[in-house]
Amino acid sequence: MCPGGKKMNLPQVVQYCFAGITVGSIYAIVAIGFNIIYNTTGIINFAQGEFLIVGAMTAISLNHFVPLPVAILLAVVITTLLGGLIELVFIRRAQNASVLHLIVITIGISILMREAMLHIWDEKVRSLPYFTGTGVSTITIFGAHISPQVLWVLGVSAVIVMGLTPFFRFTLTGRAMRACADDRMAARLCGINDKWMVTLSFMLSAGIGALAGCVISPVTQTQYDMGAPLAIKGFTVAILGGLGNSMAAVVAGLLLGLVETFVMSQFDVAYKEAVSIVILLLILVFRPSGLFGKHEITAMRAV
């Protein structure tokens, strides 16, 4: 079953690493979006995957008329506004709903968005062009090859994390958002407009999701119903890293990608999924606050 185990040479090992980084970077950038809404409301937004697809689809449509950077920028803006609108229409109305209720509502939103996208963009697979080079360009390191688009995914993830971490830690708005998740009533008593903080978190999360969707589109291709499977992986990674922690999500994403790829290199490909589920179960049992999370529940929300 695993004859290649001992014979692997350096370029091969590096090539597996690159393959792991490629999928890992996709997991990571999807996972980041989960953390923002969680940081403000304590809910998991299961429509996060759909934000990615809306963003990518919008950019693909706009790219027929405007250059790629402008198309992506506009797509992010449009998706951000859509995120805000969705919060105003669905989440804000459910005023006294529990966290569980809200999570179920987000599942409903994801189904609604998926069907709406099917009507707007039909069922066809599309993708954005590669940002640099084409589908065949590669960068060669240590005799192994990697697509430049993967570097784009990693770079954009890094920029998002570097922007989010100080935002949640140092800015007044960021801290106010976290305060809402900690104790909504106390936050309100301190004069924080909690309702708008939640709206803001949906907007931010949708915008980042749209950006993620655009960056991964050349690699993964984009189809209206791809959101859910992407979101499941992203969710796994977010839990693995520790919910609410964007930096941890990126590290966990890359880690899961690498583990999956090396499992694949030694065993049948089918075991790959099993391994990621087993890892998730182990984490949930032994370290429910995630690999990088602190044990106290509240501390999980610290960035």
Add this chain to the structure above:
Amino acid sequence: MRKQLVKVTGILVLAIVIAISGIVKAADEPTIKVGAIFAVTGGASNLGAPEAKTAEMLVEKINKEGGVKGHKVELIVKDSGSKPENAISLAKQLIEEDKVLAIIGPSTSGETMAIKNICQEGNTILLSCAAAEDIVNPVASYVFKTPQKDSDAVRRIFQVMKAKGITKIGVITSNDGFGIAGGKQLAKLADLAGITIAISEAYDKQETDLTGILTKVKGKDVNAVVNWSIVPAQSMVAKNMKQIGLDVPLFQSHGYGNIKYVQQGGEAANGTIFPCGRLLIAELLPDSNPQKALLMGYKKDYESRYKEDASTFGGHAYDAILILVEGVKKADSIDRDKVRDAIENLKGLVGTAGIFNFSSSDHNGLGMDAFEIFTVKDGKFAIYK
């Protein structure tokens, strides 16, 4: 007394009206109800969407021309979302509630295998648009299929490999009905063709990146890669191979016959080799080819109506309806069993996939000559030489 008279007259009038409407209805031939289960959405939508469009277009045309032997055709299209479990409930609905004469589709092998027995037990004709040989082998008396056999596709691919001196290959398949069935045929026929399969792996049909699995293939020093799937991952294979520097020929299955897969693959798709029906290059065929007129006609109708390129998949739905119509004409009846018998005895019927010659042991009716070998040149399909 007067009241009673009104009542009696009323009943009489009602009875007459019912009687007349009955007569009027009896004068009309009953409609032929045809069910269709297509993967209009979901992973196999590149198959199901053109199939549904083709079926609707063709039925409209048939009805405009007066129907089949005076019977109008009523087409009931259901979307399976590419899921076998949906196909099961839709098939039951079509058989038990709509009481259709026949079911066209489903689009994929997995869905077809899920409903093969349901149709057989429900005595309803099934004209599948999916490729796997398992659909008609073993033969179920009510089950037929229109695409060419996957075993023939494999044989054609191996012929090309032999000519190119390829002896050691890597196989990757999607883990759905089509991929699994194709993988089985490749494994079964490789020995006979003198080809070694150094590695055979299945990937998830929703896979978003294949560099990992292809790295594994690369480690085996193969002369060529065969990918067997119908999912969007098909276009990813070529790109990912180039990205990891796996510079060997890529062979795809006849599931690659939609130009959209090529467009998605970009310049990486150039050089891909695959077997497929002749629809893709209809204009390049000599006028003497018996299929040419039909292919050109279908292509023109489809492309002018839907403003997109025709694909072989739509052709499979075209053939399914064509076969059913011919069956009804030949049986001169809309009795399921009579139509079934008639279809089983159809010979020399020219369709989009090839020339059909059915028999009680062959419910596909196509031979290896139904395939042409294609390649991709400058983002377009071309005949492989």
